[in-house]
Amino acid sequence: MSLSVCQVLESVENGEGRFRTLQNVVFETDPAGCPVFTVSGRMISFPVSWQGRSYVLKCLLDRNHQRLVERNSVAVVVGQKIQQNGYLVDYRYLSNELLVFDDMGQSCYADVVLMEMPEGAKPLYIVFDELCLDENREKLRELFREFCRMAVWLIDSGLVHGALSPQTMILLPNGALRLIHYERMRMISEQDDDYEVVRDTDNVMLANMVLGQKAMIACPEIYRTLKGDPMFLRPVVRSSFLPLFLEAADRSGCVPVQKIIGLIDPCNRILRDRNALREALLQLIDTTTELDAEVLKEFVAGRNDFSPKGHQSNPAVEETCRITSRSLLEERYDWIGPVCESMICVSKNDHWGYLDYTGKEVIALRYDWADDFAEGRACVLLEGYYGLIDKRGDEILPPVYEEIEWNCVFGTVKVSSDGCFGLFDRNGDCVVPMIYRCMGSIDNELIMVGVDDRFGYIRHDGTVVIPPVYDEAYDFQNGKAVVVQNGRYVEIDSSGAVLREAVEYGIPEKVHS
Amino acid sequence: MYSARINRTHPVAFIILIDQSGSMSESTFFMQRKMSKAEAVALIVNRMIAELMFRCKRDDGYRAYFDIAVLGYYDDQVVSLWKDAKRRFVSSQDLADMELPELRIEQERRMPDGRTTVVSTLQKQWVKPFAAGKTPMFKALSVCYDLCKSWCAREEHRASYPPTIFNITDGESSDGDDRQLLDMAEKIRLLSTDDGRALLVNMHICSGEVCESVLFPESEEELPDQRYARLLYRMSSEMPEVYEEEIAALKGHSGKHFRGISYNAGMTDLIDMMNVGSVSVNFLF
Missing domain, CATH: 1.10.510 (Transferase(Phosphotransferase); domain 1)
Known part of the structure; x- marks a missing residue:
């Protein structure tokens, strides 16, 4: 059965007789004496000490997740290995360990995981x-x-x-x-x-x-x-x-x-x-x-000054920020980025947001990570997912994507969700629906895409230039790309015409002059 | 659809409508003791709010993953049941900061070795039991519609999972005729975010101590041949596919096109229904 946090907490707070095998587990408590815990969608975790060592006791709330762990049965699989290597923390999968009751008094045993968390780690x-x-x-x-x-x-x-x-x-x-x-x-x-x-x-x-x-x-x-x-x-x-x-x-x-x-x-x-x-x-x-x-330093510096139109960063803006507030900002924030398009990316306690060039906070520090602005757009990370925002902090794309790439030259955003890739424009309008299982770099005119285990190329507007006919395909470089067709590695041009044969990727052999 | 990930910038909304009419003072049996239906519902709703709150607990505290409104309806009134009755939607982060009385709940537990123990837990009382007067359900649905509409209209909620509305009642509406109730329910169900339409789940709880309940029926024919049962069925949303596995587990058999309604539900059924409609979407976090 799926468990509720309330059920697990009741068992932890009334521990006597609730653990089938674990003895003398001491739960960390807050000043009010309540057990300290955190919850992710599927798991509740408690810092505990047991046998003089620090652990995290994890209880899986979701029925399907419980099954998954049981299937993998980590303790059985790596049990012996744990004893003979130094790269895994002590980890015990305890099946049917914690007795829990629902509101009607019905009981069941839940699986728990005890994971060592060494002091000072x-x-x-x-x-x-x-x-x-x-x-x-x-x-x-x-x-x-x-x-x-x-x-x-x-x-x-x-x-x-x-x-x-x-x-x-x-x-x-x-x-x-x-x-x-x-x-x-x-x-x-x-x-x-x-x-x-x-x-x-x-x-x-x-x-x-x-x-x-x-x-x-x-x-x-x-x-x-x-x-x-x-x-x-x-x-x-x-x-x-x-x-x-x-x-x-x-x-x-x-x-x-x-x-x-x-x-x-x-x-x-x-x-x-x-x-x-x-x-x-x-x-x-x-x-x-x-x-x-x-x-690498050129890359870091280049990002700061990057402008696809060849504009230089505004020295006056840089100077204003440097003289009037940079030192103050350094006291206030853990990280202060460069001035990019009059915006400064900052972080404090691992929360990221933006200041304007005067040092005023204009986008709250609510992200888990944030990139610099380029052509009015910046990628942000929130709770493990990526989105795209504008300079007012408005979401162009909500933070729901597993991957994101913003190419300000083409004005294209590549995103992936549930393993499928698609393209959006700078306004967040869908250009290519999330239909591709694979998508290459968006830095080129032609973008490699994969669908149903076949690979081809599209333009940034979604037009299919070379249909997905190849067994494998790789990004274009200098107007050429390597593809695999019927087991043969060949180099093609942007029309799909074969230029050369290649023994394997990167080692082309000239077959046409 | 119905797959939006819940995060701080895209919270999900829950609106809980509680019938507080006079009939809710009738007794029921819950947690091994006799109490009024109003008390039982308050306990269940408080437990659900606590559960939602706990799901928001991270290393840095409680996060604003949920906007929750709890409205009571009785006589000719629809009132917010929060401590500050002027507030309708309250975020889970704000709920965590609310100073509220705690209710000590004692429950008997039978341990595997046969011993019986009494456990004592404290539960915050966000909602207090109350029962008086008539059942202005139409008015409650109208208020809910306005609330839900304004929530959906906010730009930052466009990408959110759509609102879920639980309407808990033990009787028939004392205002609005069937047509008006159906129309208002439809207006609510048509409200949407980009991730789908709002879900209206009507939970009719039984008046006797022994009930023949129907949960998440697949068709009207599963319900008793009664006008009111059919009306509630037609007022309720069809549950999206993502809930099917949970509902099938609850019902004990698979199926499709489950309707978000319970009829003659006992208090345990009420808990199950609310669990399905709330925390079972936890995979979206």
Whole structure:
């Protein structure tokens, strides 16, 4: 049965006899003596101590979610492994553990999860924040190596976490990483129907996080942009940052990063080569070559001054802000962005909003992350979903999308919801309905789209230029794109005409002059 | 449709209409004891509000995921039942800050080893029981329509999940004829956000201690062959597909096109109905 929060709270507050096996669980209480808890849509979590250690006791409210966890039966799957490795916190799945009653006195047992939360542990996203603000490259490097070791272990273990992100990893005071919230963790095998999807979700997240961290080490300022980007929240295949990271890797000669980008770049749905990813991770543990900092710094600075019409940022505005209020603002906010189109993005206690150039708050700090304005529009994040706002703070697109990309040159917004992609214009009017299962970069005239496992190209107005006839297709670069048709890699032009044959992506062999 | 995610900028609205006419002072059996229907309904509504509130609790406190209005109707009046009766919609964040008396509720629990214990819980009293006079349901629906209309009209609610209205009653309307009630109910059901039309769920509770209740019927034929039962059926919304699994679990069999109405419902049924219509949409958070 589905549970109510009231039912669970009654059991927690009247604990005697309510737990089937757990003894002496001590719930953290507020000053009024009530148990401290938080609720997500499907789960209620209590900080507790048990056997002298700190845990989070989680109770699943939703019937279907209970079934899911039971099916995956984490404790059974990884029970032995927990004892012999250092990357998972202690985690117990306790079936039929908590006795709950409804208003009519009917009782049932509910499953609970007991997840260790070691003293002094910090979620990775907070660690990133702190180290990047302090520009502590040395600590970032140490953390990065630990991350790579953890990633290699995860790949070797055959386990799939299922929800990797900076929110589901913690750093212990001794510098060790731990994975948390692994209710969805599974031991997968090639016989599983969803083998590729499940495995590659983890692969893509690992790859994206590796690239992001490598960029942070070279240029800590970039984290402000990365932290709210979908690539750090969801397994976004081919993040819009890839070209930037590749350029930075090319310039410095950081081969493992080039390899990882090479693995992701030809992906529309999956990161196929898990072994190659593992090899690149091992190389990254040892390499001392960083990404080219100048490229990344130029990107950060360029965003601040970016104007598609070639306008320069207004020095008078910058000066006004700098002289009259910048120092005051620094006392008031944790983060102060640059002046972009007379607006300044700021954050305080991880709430983000905007000031005008005089320092007056014009869009309340109500977002979980916010990007700089470009051509009057900015992407914002609220409770895990992205939206687009204008300079009055009005929603052009509500924050309900899993991914968002705003291209102010074309005036196009690419969004995804429930795994489907579509395009909107700058006014929030739908241009391309959410019909595509896959969509490439919107920085080109032609946009790669996938529908029913076939790939083709559309324009920004939705016109189909090359129908979805290819087995695979990749973004256009310099007027050419690589596609796979009947198992053959070929390079095509913007009309779809075949120019060359390619052995595989990126290594075209000229067949036509 | 009916898939909007609930967040701070796109809250969802609940309007609870409570019949407070004289007949609500009749007794019923709830939580292992005899009490008036008005008391039982107040307990259930308070529990539902508490549950909605708890669902809004995050690390940084209670979030404004819900706008809730509770209106009582009796005699010829329709009144807001919040402590500050001038307020209609109150957000879950504001509700959390309200200083209210707490009611100590004691309930008997039979433990697995056969022992019986009495547990004591405190519940905030957002709504207090009251019963007097007639049943001005038409007037209540009219007020609800205006309230709902203005909520839907606000630009920031366009992308929100549409409002859900629970109308809890034990009798027939003392104002408005059937045509007027049907028309007003239809006007409410036609109100919408971009995510769908408002849902009007009529919950008729039984007057006796033993009831043959009908919940979420798939057709009029499931209801007793009575004019009032059919009227309530026609006044109620068809429940969207997203609720079908929960309703099927409640009814014990699958089905389609369930209508948001209970007839002759007991107090347990009332809880089940309200759970389906409120927190079962929690997957949208």
